[in-house]
Amino acid sequence: MSNGADDPVEYWFNTTTGKVEKGRQSSWEHLMGPYPTAEEAAGALEIAKHRSESWDDDDDRWGGRS
Secondary structure (H helix, E strand, O other), rough: OOOOOOOOOOOEEEOOOOOOOEEOOOOOOHHEEEOHHHHHHHHHHHHHHHHHHHHHHHHHHHHHOO
């Protein structure tokens, strides 16, 4: 992993603390991301919920249950 000055800033959501981290500061086991903005990282759980629901709908359609 590079830490060069030209690298974009990444934001992570820490599922243990419920806080956004600028750059990876914690163990990967507790992080969701990366996200390009702090605002997007703050919405990580909602983003994951919507993606999961979408995938469930896709599974239902694929399995002939819809």
